[in-house]
Amino acid sequence: MSDSPEETRPETVSSAGTVSEAKLIEAVQNGDKNAFGGLVRMHQKRLFRFIYGLTGSFDLTEDIVQEAFIKAFNAMARFQPGRAFYPWLSTIARNLAYTKVAREEKKESLDSKQEVGFDPETEELGPLDKLLDEESQKRFYEALQEMPGKYRRVFVLRHLEDMDYAAIGSYLKLPPGTVNSRLYRARQFLMDKLKDLL
Amino acid sequence: MDHEYYRDRVSAYHDRDLTPEEYQMMHDHLADCEECRELLARLEKLDALVDANADLGGDDYWEQSARKIEAKLGIGEEVPEAKTTDIRPKNRGLIWKFAAVAASIAALTFIAVHESDISEKAESPRLEDEKIAEEPQALVMDLEESDDYLAASPERVEETPVEPELEDAVEEAVETLTLSKVEESSDEMALADDKDDRIVGDIAEAEEATPEPPQTAAPAPQMAVNETEAVESSKAVKKMRGKSTSMSQPVESKPVTTVDELLKQVPGVVASDDSGAIFIRGGRAGEVEYVVDGVDLDDSIGWTAKESDSSDLSDTAILFGDVIPEMTSADSLAYLVKARAVRDSLIGGLSYYFKDLLAVQSSESKEFRLKSEAEVSIATDSLRGSGQLRRCLGALAGIAELTDDTEERQQCILLISRVATNETSPLQDHAKQLLTRLKK
Numbered sequence: 001m002s003d004s005p006e007e008t009r010p011e012t013v014s015s016a017g018t019v020s021e022a023k024l025i026e027a028v029q030n031g032d033k034n035a036f037g038g039l040v041r042m043h044q045k046r047l048f049r050f051i052y053g054l055t056g057s058f059d060l061t062e063d064i065v066q067e068a069f070i071k072a073f074n075a076m077a078r079f080q081p082g083r084a085f086y087p088w089l090s091t092i093a094r095n096l097a098y099t100k101v102a103r104e105e106k107k108e109s110l111d112s113k114q115e116v117g118f119d120p121e122t123e124e125l126g127p128l129d130k131l132l133d134e135e136s137q138k139r140f141y142e143a144l145q146e147m148p149g150k151y152r153r154v155f156v157l158r159h160l161e162d163m164d165y166a167a168i169g170s171y172l173k174l175p176p177g178t179v180n181s182r183l184y185r186a187r188q189f190l191m192d193k194l195k196d197l198l
Numbered sequence: 199m200d201h202e203y204y205r206d207r208v209s210a211y212h213d214r215d216l217t218p219e220e221y222q223m224m225h226d227h228l229a230d231c232e233e234c235r236e237l238l239a240r241l242e243k244l245d246a247l248v249d250a251n252a253d254l255g256g257d258d259y260w261e262q263s264a265r266k267i268e269a270k271l272g273i274g275e276e277v278p279e280a281k282t283t284d285i286r287p288k289n290r291g292l293i294w295k296f297a298a299v300a301a302s303i304a305a306l307t308f309i310a311v312h313e314s315d316i317s318e319k320a321e322s323p324r325l326e327d328e329k330i331a332e333e334p335q336a337l338v339m340d341l342e343e344s345d346d347y348l349a350a351s352p353e354r355v356e357e358t359p360v361e362p363e364l365e366d367a368v369e370e371a372v373e374t375l376t377l378s379k380v381e382e383s384s385d386e387m388a389l390a391d392d393k394d395d396r397i398v399g400d401i402a403e404a405e406e407a408t409p410e411p412p413q414t415a416a417p418a419p420q421m422a423v424n425e426t427e428a429v430e431s432s433k434a435v436k437k438m439r440g441k442s443t444s445m446s447q448p449v450e451s452k453p454v455t456t457v458d459e460l461l462k463q464v465p466g467v468v469a470s471d472d473s474g475a476i477f478i479r480g481g482r483a484g485e486v487e488y489v490v491d492g493v494d495l496d497d498s499i500g501w502t503a504k505e506s507d508s509s510d511l512s513d514t515a516i517l518f519g520d521v522i523p524e525m526t527s528a529d530s531l532a533y534l535v536k537a538r539a540v541r542d543s544l545i546g547g548l549s550y551y552f553k554d555l556l557a558v559q560s561s562e563s564k565e566f567r568l569k570s571e572a573e574v575s576i577a578t579d580s581l582r583g584s585g586q587l588r589r590c591l592g593a594l595a596g597i598a599e600l601t602d603d604t605e606e607r608q609q610c611i612l613l614i615s616r617v618a619t620n621e622t623s624p625l626q627d628h629a630k631q632l633l634t635r636l637k638k
Contacts, residue, residue: 033273040264045254048263062263069267131256140251158213159248165215184209190248191240198243 021085028076036073043086044069047093053156054097056145058128064100068093090161136197143193147186154179155186201231208234212241595632611636 019027019035021042027035044065051068052061072079072089079088132138144152157163157171169179191198204227210216211224228234268274598610611633618629 033271036271037264037268037274040267041260044263045260049252049254066267066270070270073271131254131259133255134251136247137251140248160252165210165213180210181206184206187209187241187244191244194247197247198240
């Protein structure tokens with residue numbers, strides 16, 4: 001009886017079926033780099049949505065998400081097991097978002113163009129459209145994109161990242177009252193834009 | 199209370215983000231107010247609409263995206279079927295704010311603004327102050343935890359020292375604040391602030407701003423130790439510009455008798471070892487906003503630098519190191535930072551703005567009166583165990599010397615005086631010496 005290489009090869013997390021985040025992290029840290037792909041698949045959609053909510057730019061979001069994963073990958077050896085991966089990842093991505101937006105704004109400013117980034121001038125969904133299956137989804141994201149950035153950021157953190165007011169305030173450095181008022185205005189904005197769907 | 203008061207709180211009521219008293223008041227009001235009830239009903243419908251539509255489709259796109267990332271990482275021959283996280287909100291609306299302690303995500307924020315912004319912000323109300331007042335114990339505990347970690351992890355301290363080969367590569371640059379541990383994988387810290395809903399940071403690419411480390415170093419002050427590695431390996435250089443800042447409230451408002459006590463009131467910043475490295479962390483409400491170039495005084499710390507003949511520090515750089523996963527909680531990131539100054543024509547420092555107080559580590563050019571970073575290194579080498587306090591004293595003295603702000607100077611002197619009059623402080627004599635020098 002002969003064992004094929006396939007049969008004798010030890011199973012890795014990468015080759016396993018559905019696995020937990022903790023297992024993936026452990027595997028990556030133990031040298032199974034391919035397991036990082038599982039973390040990418042696990043978190044990329046949420047991360048994308050979050051960053052898109054902050055930036056309002058599809059292309060920028062794509063770049064940031066990719067870069068955030070790369071940075072996280074490079075730092076995985078020192079990621080403490082037992083920690084939640086997404087908060088760490090999203091903070092890296094969020095910092096990248098601010099960095100890139102600041103850079104873009106500076107560049108645009110030098111070119112005497114309008115600012116881009118957090119408040120894109122376009123109201124079209126662009127490439128995001130391909131990720132939205134339903135008309136109501138498109139309406140929602142269109143409205144979100146049209147929303148002023150200062151409201152959108154609060155809204156995204158509340159509704160898409162599920163933060164409470166205190167967390168939002170801490171994250172954006174806003175007083176609680178401001179979080180409340182901006183969230184209220186964000187909702188008013190959406191209720192107005194989407195009133196036919198409510 | 200008028201109707202408008204309640205209407206403005208319907209949204210928070212919907213989120214259960216009111217105090218119990220407010221919630222009950224709102225509850226009672228809703229029983230009598232149809233308009234507010236309608237608004238609440240619409241908010242609930244909006245919630246449902248968002249939940250139903252916020253998810254993103256496009257499975258093909260996500261698989262392609264994952265493969266792109268894998269390709270960039272050189273991985274991905276075998277792909278585990280990791281569960282996609284459900285990104286729909288969960289349990290929203292059940293979060294109460296009964297506790298004063300607000301645990302949350304701390305923004306590790308670097309801000310660079312122009313000098314003109316500083317005075318405005320210095321006079322503005324301090325959210326951070328309120329937080330500190332609310333949660334002093336939590337902050338103290340947090341710092342203690344950091345110290346414990348550092349004490350238990352000598353390897354982190356060992357990472358900094360390197361050959362003091364530092365040259366004056368510094369012609370083009372300026373003051374550079376570097377991290378003791380920086381790798382290519384280092385995370386770029388963002389410069390941002392949402393206070394005015396605009397990005398106020400001025401960031402530059404690391405590669406652009408990093409002065410090449412010299413191959414042959416000119417004699418450098420001791421502060422140069424630890425720097426070469428960071429400069430060589432770092433790709434996370436940030437530029438900053440602007441000028442430093444001031445403290446706006448009297449020291450008396452935060453009574454302390456030693457700078458150590460002061461440190462314990464400071465969110466997120468811990469002088470980590472005796473080599474001049476500084477450990478910075480964040481993670482809780484009220485913790486840490488990182489201020490590059492000392493701008494937003496809402497915050498705890500800032501790096502300050504100013505050129506002797508100009509406030510334009512457009513080429514001033516700051517290096518930040520990698521995220522420290524071991525100290526990174528679920529809600530925060532932590533960075534290890536090291537400061538240095540590299541250009542003679544500059545003065546400046548790495549300063550922690552502890553709200554309106556400051557206790558600090560400073561670095562500045564060797565030409566200037568207080569070579570704080572170098573001095574600090576020397577001092578801490580000879581006085582292990584008190585390095586943190588000593589650094590702070592040195593920095594306070596440096597700021598007292600350099601500042602043009604009379605109030606700021608007085609506050610620094612007052613802090614030093616408290617150590618100088620503390621019979622139990624091991625640094626009493628040192629503080630006295632600093633005071634003597636300042637009087638001169």
